[in-house]
Amino acid sequence: EAEVAQSPRYKITEKSQAVAFWCDPISGHATLYWYRQILGQGPELLVQFQDESVVDDSQLPKDRFSAERLKGVDSTLKIQPAELGDSAMYLCASSIQENTEAFFGQGTRLTVV
Amino acid sequence: AQRVTQPEKLLSVFKGAPVELKCNYSYSGSPELFWYVQYSRQRLQLLLRHISRESIKGFTADLNKGETSFHLKKPFAQEEDSAMYYCALRRETSGSRLTFGEGTQLTVNP
Numbered sequence: 001e002a003e004v005a006q007s008p009r010y011k012i013t014e015k016s017q018a019v020a021f022w023c024d025p026i027s028g029h030a031t032l033y034w035y036r037q038i039l040g041q042g043p044e045l046l047v048q049f050q051d052e053s054v055v056d057d058s059q060l061p062k063d064r065f066s067a068e069r070l071k072g073v074d075s076t077l078k079i080q081p082a083e084l085g086d087s088a089m090y091l092c093a094s095s096i097q098e099n100t101e102a103f104f105g106q107g108t109r110l111t112v113v
Numbered sequence: 114a115q116r117v118t119q120p121e122k123l124l125s126v127f128k129g130a131p132v133e134l135k136c137n138y139s140y141s142g143s144p145e146l147f148w149y150v151q152y153s154r155q156r157l158q159l160l161l162r163h164i165s166r167e168s169i170k171g172f173t174a175d176l177n178k179g180e181t182s183f184h185l186k187k188p189f190a191q192e193e194d195s196a197m198y199y200c201a202l203r204r205e206t207s208g209s210r211l212t213f214g215e216g217t218q219l220t221v222n223p
Contacts, residue, residue: 003156031209042117042199042213043157056210091157098209104157 002026004105006092012111018080021108025074025094033102034067034077035091043091049075050098082112115140117202119214126190127222134185134217136174136200146176146183147211149199157199160185170194190221 005024013019025032030051035043046065048056051072060067064083069075079086089109093102116139126132138144148160161169163176163183174185183200200214 033209040122040215042201042215043211044213045210048209093157095209099203101159102209102211106156 004092004094004103006090006105006108008108009106010109010111012113013082015084015112016081018078019082019110020076020078021090021092021110023075023077023092023094023105025092026103029094029096029103030072031095031098031100031102032069032075033093033095034075035093037089037091037107039088046077055098079110082110084112086110087112115144115202115204115212117200117212117214119198119200119217121217122215123218123220125220125222128192129189132187132190132194132219132221134198134200134219136183136185136214138181138183138200138202140181140202140204143205145203145205146174147201147203148172148174148183148185149201149213151197151199153196160198190219192221192223195219195221 007022032049034046036046037043046060047067049069052069067077089107091107092105095102118137120135146163149157150160151157172187174183176183197216197218199216201211203211
């Protein structure tokens with residue numbers, strides 16, 4: 001069964017360092033999402049791609065976060081510099097098109113120390 | 114802005130008892146509502162969506178626009194229903210953006 005793949009599963013980084021997460025969506029899925037889930041809260045959308053284009057990044061803290069999906073397939077989310085408040089689960093999801101079911105990856109658990 | 118509220122962070126019931134997980138939303142338009150579930154050590158997955166009006170794993174949810182609610186119900190809870198449940202809303206004009214509630218941890222005791 002096809003699944004969304006994310007790596008790493010866990011990441012510990014020091015404050016002010018750079019960190020990157022990778023996501024490989026299900027093959028053929030044009031829409032890709034990055035969500036952030038702070039402990040005890042529901043996921044919050046950071047950025048949405050349609051193929052290689054960003055269609056929604058209104059909640060992305062652009063001073064330190066960046067995301068790219070250069071060839072419209074896999075995607076990277078970067079934080080530079082990391083802050084203590086960035087500690088969270090970062091979830092990637094993909095769907096065939098907008099407004100169709102989104103399938104989630106296992107997530108990357110980030111701890112900033 | 115839209116908001117989803119799940120008033121219970123924790124809910125515990127006994128096997129065979131009815132269960133209701135509450136979800137209320139605030140949005141003036143015509144939203145689409147969903148329930149997502151995350152079992153222990155598994156990924157988040159869609160359980161059901163209001164437009165499909167189907168029962169999944171014995172769960173049903175009815176959208177009540179008058180009360181702005183989308184409660185999830187099951188008449189007879191099973192131990193395997195123990196999981197984290199998230200209610201989510203999508204505005205008709207927001208593309209695919211989902212707004213999630215904070216989740217309810219359901220525990221079904223034997």
